[in-house]
Amino acid sequence: MPEGITVALDGFGAEQGFGVLAEGARAAAADGIRLRVFGPAEELGLDDVEGIEVVPTSEWIGNEEDAVRAVRAKKEASVVLAAADVAAGRSAAMVSSGSTGATMAAATFGLRRLKGVQRPALAVQLPVPGKAVLFLDVGANVEVRAQHLVQFAFLGAAFSETVLGVERPRVGLLSVGEEAGKGREEVVAAHDTLAAATGIDFVGNVEGRDLPAAVADVVVTDGFTGNVSLKLMEGTAKAVTGAIRDTARSNPLAALGGLLMRPALGGLQRELHPDSTGGAILLGLRGIAVVGHGSAGAEGIANAIRLAARCAEVDAVGRTAALLRESGAGRGALTRRDEADGA
Amino acid sequence: MPEGITVALDGFGAEQGFGVLAEGARAAAADGIRLRVFGPAEELGLDDVEGIEVVPTSEWIGNEEDAVRAVRAKKEASVVLAAADVAAGRSAAMVSSGSTGATMAAATFGLRRLKGVQRPALAVQLPVPGKAVLFLDVGANVEVRAQHLVQFAFLGAAFSETVLGVERPRVGLLSVGEEAGKGREEVVAAHDTLAAATGIDFVGNVEGRDLPAAVADVVVTDGFTGNVSLKLMEGTAKAVTGAIRDTARSNPLAALGGLLMRPALGGLQRELHPDSTGGAILLGLRGIAVVGHGSAGAEGIANAIRLAARCAEVDAVGRTAALLRESGAGRGALTRRDEADGA
Numbered sequence: 268m269p270e271g272i273t274v275a276l277d278g279f280g281a282e283q284g285f286g287v288l289a290e291g292a293r294a295a296a297a298d299g300i301r302l303r304v305f306g307p308a309e310e311l312g313l314d315d316v317e318g319i320e321v322v323p324t325s326e327w328i329g330n331e332e333d334a335v336r337a338v339r340a341k342k343e344a345s346v347v348l349a350a351a352d353v354a355a356g357r358s359a360a361m362v363s364s365g366s367t368g369a370t371m372a373a374a375t376f377g378l379r380r381l382k383g384v385q386r387p388a389l390a391v392q393l394p395v396p397g398k399a400v401l402f403l404d405v406g407a408n409v410e411v412r413a414q415h416l417v418q419f420a421f422l423g424a425a426f427s428e429t430v431l432g433v434e435r436p437r438v439g440l441l442s443v444g445e446e447a448g449k450g451r452e453e454v455v456a457a458h459d460t461l462a463a464a465t466g467i468d469f470v471g472n473v474e475g476r477d478l479p480a481a482v483a484d485v486v487v488t489d490g491f492t493g494n495v496s497l498k499l500m501e502g503t504a505k506a507v508t509g510a511i512r513d514t515a516r517s518n519p520l521a522a523l524g525g526l527l528m529r530p531a532l533g534g535l536q537r538e539l540h541p542d543s544t545g546g547a548i549l550l551g552l553r554g555i556a557v558v559g560h561g562s563a564g565a566e567g568i569a570n571a572i573r574l575a576a577r578c579a580e581v582d583a584v585g586r587t588a589a590l591l592r593e594s595g596a597g598r599g600a601l602t603r604r605d606e607a608d609g610a
Numbered sequence: 611m612p613e614g615i616t617v618a619l620d621g622f623g624a625e626q627g628f629g630v631l632a633e634g635a636r637a638a639a640a641d642g643i644r645l646r647v648f649g650p651a652e653e654l655g656l657d658d659v660e661g662i663e664v665v666p667t668s669e670w671i672g673n674e675e676d677a678v679r680a681v682r683a684k685k686e687a688s689v690v691l692a693a694a695d696v697a698a699g700r701s702a703a704m705v706s707s708g709s710t711g712a713t714m715a716a717a718t719f720g721l722r723r724l725k726g727v728q729r730p731a732l733a734v735q736l737p738v739p740g741k742a743v744l745f746l747d748v749g750a751n752v753e754v755r756a757q758h759l760v761q762f763a764f765l766g767a768a769f770s771e772t773v774l775g776v777e778r779p780r781v782g783l784l785s786v787g788e789e790a791g792k793g794r795e796e797v798v799a800a801h802d803t804l805a806a807a808t809g810i811d812f813v814g815n816v817e818g819r820d821l822p823a824a825v826a827d828v829v830v831t832d833g834f835t836g837n838v839s840l841k842l843m844e845g846t847a848k849a850v851t852g853a854i855r856d857t858a859r860s861n862p863l864a865a866l867g868g869l870l871m872r873p874a875l876g877g878l879q880r881e882l883h884p885d886s887t888g889g890a891i892l893l894g895l896r897g898i899a900v901v902g903h904g905s906a907g908a909e910g911i912a913n914a915i916r917l918a919a920r921c922a923e924v925d926a927v928g929r930t931a932a933l934l935r936e937s938g939a940g941r942g943a944l945t946r947r948d949e950a951d952g953a
Contacts, residue, residue: 395849406786409794443749443837451752451834475841479849491794492835494786496842498818503846506738506822511854515871524870527863528854 271301272576275349275358278306279327280365282562285310288364291568292319298569300576303358305345324348327365330561334368338376346370350377353554359579362571364546364559371407371549371558378554381588386411387551388419389490389558390426391497392544394504398481401427401436405547406494413456416440416487417464420457421594422550423485424467425587430578431484439473439483441492447471453489466594545570548578550587555579614642615919618692618701621649622670623708625905628653631707634911635662641912643919646701648688667691670708673904677711681719689713693720696897702922705914707889707902714750714892714901721897724931729754730894731762732833732901733769734840735887737847741824744770744779748890749837756799759783759830760807763800764937765893766828767810768930773921774827782816782826784835790814796832809937888913891921893930898922 274295281288289311292302296318304313308323326343328334338347349361350373361378363370367389375387390403403423408415420438427436440458442450447458449472461469470483478486479500488496515525545567546559555578559571578584617638624631632654635645639661647656651666669686671677681690692704693716704721706713710732718730733746746766751758763781770779783801785793790801792815804812813826821829822843831839858868888910889902898921902914921927 409786441838443752443834454834475838475843476845476848478842479845488838491786491797492838495784495818495831495835496838499821499839499842500818500846502819502822503843504850505819507847507850511871521871521873524867524872527867528858528871529867530864 271299272360272579273301273303273358274572274575274579275352275361276302276304276306276572277327277346277349277361277363277365277370278304278311278321278324279345280329280363280561281559281568282364283564285312287563287565288568289313290565291563291572292316294565294569295572295576298573300572302572303349303352305348305352322348322352328369328373330366330368332366332369334366334372338369338372344369344373346373347377350374350554350556353556354378360555360557360575362546362557362559362568362575364561364563364568364571367406367547367558367561370556374549374552374554374556378552378556381551381553381584381591383591384418384422384551386415386418387549388415388422389493389547390423390550391547392431393478393497393500394544395479395481399431399544400478400481400483401431401485402478402493402497403485403487403550404490404493405497406490407549408490409494410491411453411489413453413460416453416457416489417460418551419487420461420467420469420485421591422587423487425590426548426550426583427485428590429581429583429586433484435468436484437468437470437482438485438487439470439477441478441486441488441496442472442474445472445474457487464594466590545572545574548574553584553588555584614644615703615922616644616646616701617915617918617922618695618704619645619647619649619915620670620689620692620704620706620708620713621647621654621664621667622688623672623706623904624902624911625707626907628655630906630908631911632656633908634906634915635659637908637912638915638919641916643915645915646692646695648691648695665691665695671712671716673709673711675709675712677709677715681712681715687712687716689716690720693717693897693899696899697721703898703900703918705889705900705902705911705918707904707906707911707914710749710890710901710904713899717892717895717897717899721895721899724894724896724927724934726934727761727765727894729758729761730892731758731765732836732890733766733893734890735774736821736840736843737887738822738824742774742887743821743824743826744774744828745821745836745840746828746830746893747833747836748840749833750892751833752837753834754796754832756796756803759796759800759832760803761894762830763804763810763812763828764934765930766830768933769891769893769926770828771933772924772926772929776827778811779827780811780813780825781828781830782813782820784821784829784831784839785815785817788815788817800830807937809933888915888917891917896927896931898927 302319328337352358388404389407393400427433549556557575645662671680695701731747732750736743770776892899900918
């Protein structure tokens with residue numbers, strides 16, 4: 268457990284309300300993680316909790332706002348203060364369960380990009396039964412060029428190795444066929460660069476059906492395809508388990524069967540639940556930012572905080588920066604910094 | 611049942627072999643569908659079957675070949691002959707379980723595009739529990755412009771109405787958020803055109819999680835995202851049902867439960883199985899072409915033939931052409947024919 272790490276928590280934005288957010292914070296604090304929570308002190312009710320400091324603010328940024336404009340305008344917004352806290356070195360990582368766009372904007376402005384990184388990417392651990400797959404980008408960049416996909420591959424590999432403890436993670440590129448020539452123009456170009464790269468274990472193109480089969484440890488795609496895919500997986504898993512539940516209600520024998528299977532199925536459902544992985548991580552910045560599921564329960568919020576603390580504990584940022592510097596193969600793509608890009 | 615309709619069947623390409631292909635053909639013929647099968651007479655063993663005529667050929671196109679080049683070079687290839695049979699009016703529709711690329715190329719060259727259609731699109735009925743969703747494009751066009759997405763919407767709506775019998779089908783556009791401004795540039799532009807269009811029931815953007823929830827009858831996307839999504843849904847459904855099967859083996863009580871649920875679960879598994887929908891349909895051509903699942907069993911092949919016959923029976927092509935002509939809203943996009951596009 269990452270004891271003694273301080274995490275800056277956005278005290279607004281959890282869809283299930285302040286009570287659930289506070290419950291998640293308490294659970295993480297009970298693990299020994301220190302928290303600085305930016306939000307409405309009274310509603311949160313966290314003032315007397317050991318290891319938690321509430322920094323009061325009443326300003327926040329909602330889902331419906333223009334994220335970039337709001338982050339620039341609202342200097343006292345909870346997510347902006349959380350990012351500033353990390354930038355100032357008071358906290359080691361930030362977590363928000365509010366607007367994904369606002370969190371990305373606040374983190375990108377507040378923490379800035381790692382040297383050579385053109386576009387930060389949003390990564391998630393897919394809730395695949397029995398195995399973790401790191402999947403990125405799930406929404407930070409709806410349009411990408413080939414060199415961005417190449418950077419995502421290196422960023423994902425570094426995270427998989429440092430935080431998830433995967434030795435020589437196998438990295439795949441999501442496409443419409445296994446052959447090198449398959450896919451959009453930028454995918455084909457990224458494939459060529461990655462196939463020639465050293466310092467990365469590139470396994471080539473992977474297809475949609477390979478994602479749940481966990482044929483790679485890290486799967487890279489653009490933010491449009493990634494966002495659609497992530498939500499589609501969650502929706503499909505829900506539809507299938509729902510249909511099975513309906514089946515168990517279709518006749519008395521099946522209902523008895525469902526009853527007998529329930530304890531074992533509970534474990535699987537927990538494993539498939541988005542809360543289990545704690546949220547998405549913004550990779551490529553000089554600080555750690557975790558975007559919790561907006562609809563997360565207390566356990567999901569606690570897991571997002573734990574994930575952020577774990578990233579800080581293993582110095583994910585420093586080690587990612589070192590890996591990027593060392594990887595000669597990525598250098599071409601990684602040093603051609605385009606100032607017009609990103610934030 | 612579409613009795614008396616003649617379907618041209620590619621006698622090569624089924625991964626499970628000639629025996630399974632022939633078994634599927636027999637099952638469809640037993641429904642009263644007439645078949646002209648292009649393939650190796652001896653291996654197929656269909657010569658004496660009522661309603662089936664075998665047109666012998668030994669040439670075919672494999673998955674590994676360059677589809678466009680192979681279709682141009684191999685005049686006697688089974689899939690090329692099947693397309694020519696439809697073009698000549700001897701068959702009313704064609705079906706192939708071979709290379710998707712070769713089937714698309716053979717159909718596009720052989721049957722030609724409907725007036726005003728720039729890009730044919732590949733559509734499938736998603737195996738969603740309890741409800742059919744028509745999803746396109748699942749791989750014909752990995753890169754699209756806004757007007758192509760608009761055309762796909764009209765093509766999909768026409769198919770849903772004529773073949774699937776959905777009255778005023780609700781059409782959604784796949785994106786990364788429900789708001790009109792979300793997504794890639796071409797998605798945002800297509801949204802604007804469709805929102806202003808008459809003659810189509812456009813419900814706006816739908817997200818990945820909405821696909822299995824069947825919030826729309828027709829969902830439109832580019833061929834890259836569509837192909838990844840389709841395979842991802844199949845893979846996720848398989849992973850979840852597989853994990854449930856493993857769960858049922860984890861302890862004796864769960865195993866007994868699984869046994870009691872099995873008859874009811876069998877129906878769901880059949881419903882989720884890709885074979886149930888018969889395959890993908892190439893929309894936007896002057897003839898009907900169905901691309902069967904390469905790995906289909908006999909039932910899948912029979913269902914692909916039934917789907918093709920059903921399309922012919924309801925005159926899907928003629929009615930789609932009429933709908934495209936009538937839809938004033940689509941006209942802007944539909945008449946700016948770009949001869950450099952497509953085949």
